[in-house]
Amino acid sequence: MSKPLSGLAFLISLLTSSAAFAQYATDALRYSEINQTGSARFQALGGNHASIGGDPSSIFGNPAGLGFYTRSEFSLSPAVSLANTKADYLGTTTKSMSDNKSLFNIPQASVVFASQPGFQRKWKRSAFGVSFSRQQSFQNGYNYGGRNNNSAYIDNVIEGVNNAKTSVSDLEKDFDSGAAGGAVAYSLPAAYYQMYLINPTTSAGPPYRAVDANSVVDQTGSFTSKGAVSQWTFAYAGNLNDKFYLGGNVGFSRIRYEYSSTFSDDYIDSPELTYIDQFEDFTVRGSGFNFSLGAIYKFNPMFQVGGTVISPTFSAIKETFSQRVSAGYIDGKVTGPDGNLITPPYTTVPIAPNDFEYSLIGPLRGNVGATVLFQNKGFLTATIEYVGYSGMRVRTSYLSSAGNQDFKDNTKADIQDSFRNAVNFRLGGEFRANIFRARLGGAYISDPYLSQTDGIDRSKILASAGVGVRTDRFFVDLTGTFTTYKSAYTPYYLNNVNDYASVAIKNKPVNVMVTGGVFF
Template sequence: MKNNITQWIGVASVALLSLPASGQYAYDALRFSEINQTGTARFQAVGGNHTALGGDASSINGNPAGLGFYNRSELSLSPAFTNINTQSTYIDRLTTDGKTTPNLAHASLVIAGSAQSQYRKWKRTSIGISFSRQQSFQNVFSYSGRNNRSAYADYAVERANNRNISAEQLDLDYDPNTQEAFTTEGAYYQLYMINPSTALGPPYFRYDRDRPTDQMGTFESTGANTQWTFAYAGNYDDRLYVGLSLGFNRINYNYTNTLEDRFVNGTVFRGSTHIEDLNVRGNGFNGTLGLIYKASPDLQLGASITSPTFSSIRETFYEEVSADVIGIPTGNNQVFVPDVTRILMIPNDFDYRITSPLRASGGATYFLGTNGFLTGSVEYVGYQGMNVRTTMLSASDNTSFRNDTRREIQNTFKNTVNLRLGGEFRSGLFRARAGLAFLGDPYQERLDGINRSKLLYSAGVGVRGERFFADLTGTYNTFKSAFTPYVLNNPGDYASASIQNRMVNAMITVGTFF
């Protein structure tokens, strides 16, 4: 049944069937566009408010106009630790997981220019260079439950039936020389986990279909979206501060997703394991224009606009399937165990470009004399303006991919508004801070009934002297998400894991003035 003498005849047709799905890349655009909290410990402690509060290195990659407040140079470093805890509910069971990872959240250098003549309106200029962690892709969760409706093999069955492909053609989805498959259904077919019910092939079925399946899954991701930013700002008459910045992003994202199916009292198979690995690398750039206006000694108003980030992405996707075989029936009351019980998929490389959302923010800071300040901001994020495109396919397929992904983005996501509020109390050298950020749900509809908005609570303390400063901040982030191991034609036949995410980010910023 699995003889593949002429497998290379079907390589071209299999490649056409493996074109990237637009929906997948619409979600990738969102993944690489969401930003929670950035900057130094001081600015993260006050809710991530960059818009109307200057005099901090966070302004380099926030509102660059804030550099105009500097009258002396500064060097700072901000290491951090992130603790992730997840609780996943899948069918009928609750599973917890977690991990702690160190990282470098921010590093910066600000060079303040010399003061100009008191008769000149432009008082001073400053330049800044910073490295910042814009996004963290660290995540881990696991899930388990007894599924009485399906297993991952049913996904392979439906793929083969949807293609209405003959058994002979399905054999061409596999290269026996390398023991690699071109498609998921081709791999499961070679492992005898899906089988033809007619002489030609379709419809396909699987053994042990009437057995419950104990499912155990794990997902772990690593990586970050980091940015080098170069900024320039000027101070006009100690009233208006203007800044420009240019950012260069680096995306590094990896995940491993494993699903193990164990068939309860299986007669042909004990179970199977499906493993996915994705490696993503990318580079991009953006620009920011910012303004801060000192309306009075006590009140500052600020605004900034950040262009979309234009990124080039390369991804490589790996899959592996293995079967735990009891014995395959041959039709004459005999069984056999195949020589091959583990198959790798041909790695899939794909290059594409992402245009992230435009961001615009406005805010105000009110100073309480020398006792501290209150600051708040409103940020608009235009998620519906995201785009994904590629040049790897034919001209018509490139156009279809771009248009289909664009349509998927506009039908799935919406523009959002993020709100941030924070304050600082001062007493001599001592500082105490607190903040709150609300990040709106970017989905038009609540998938799986989940509200994906986020709340970030932050607090911190610090000391600030003539030549040295140190700040310590903790941020607590809670939000809900969902994970679906596979999708079938009938929504009632598969399940999703509902995940409660809790993240604590602790960071310290130390710096010196010179």
């Protein structure tokens, strides 16, 4: 059934509110962050791409690195990832063992076609490469819980309808009792109203009151997410006199992101309620493209420098958001607006899914790096990266002309108020002994937030190590990467920041990758 006019108006009001601007600014960051990419070899080196070549990671890293290839190659990189989290909410820490399951994936596969060397030409050789790579993983999951003496989720609903001065007639229009498959609401307040969880105090409606605004609640919740940003990349490079290496690429990305969350208020000694449960599901699909230009210059056999400029990723994104509310009542009765006990007509109400489409311009990126080589004994390499998060942009054509412009302008302002341009650092080294390789690496990914209003530093530390074997016919590399960082999740917001709480999350994911390749 199509959305009624009042439901559409409610959706537009959500998408043009300050909360929505913050949401889409956060979404832009989520789809734009890149922590560590590449083959097992490059991940063991801390994700350094700027000034090293001769690896399949060069296809989507610094494409100039393809100019080092002297023969063709095929490689494949299976991996296992473990999302390890601890969540603290209202002073209670929960280790989410059930969500720490391992995830098998194929984050990298590539083929490189190298030309024969031209000994009589200054342009010595060239190579063309195609790769599939996982740029980002959204695997995560945690449980949380604690006793809240100050508020419940229903307070968020009350503040929303009272601030908007929503009328009873609007709430009734946002509900369809005869929808195919059962009754459905077109807004969360409409579901609460039909379940007698919020009641009007005037004939028009506002101000509304909660059926129970005083009882203490035990709050529990869960969050699980999955998906990835993956990319097909096509790159070409060559080298001039085995000194100057130049390459470019174009990448076609795909976004897949899904999360499911639950939130429960279990009422303690309430005269009306036993519980109110919230359920959310969110699905995102998107596609985009980007391009980059890279160069590496070899000063001598022991020292070389390189750098890459990567364009923003231009993406088109479609999302679907759905909710459901369930409640339990003392003895199956609830107090109605007139003060009398009634049997509520609904104990569960789904909210119709909301679709939204928008375009995202990601951050401009760049990096520079240097590598010191110790003949055939190994090398040290370092990279400095720039990420222009404050330049991200989000726009839509889904609303009215005025609504589209407001959404664009206000989301831009929120991005600039929330995020700063970041500088990241990477360091790695490789030791060689005949066919054996040993590697260590690390990276510091700086906090992209302009201010830490919740007191959480979101910078990330990555530590990696690996070993490998390389012969004239094949190579095999094994790498493990440990990452540690903090994040936060807020189940609901209220006007008074002292009345609600956020989940403080400690993330310590582990990724183990094997890259195998053959020369041809």
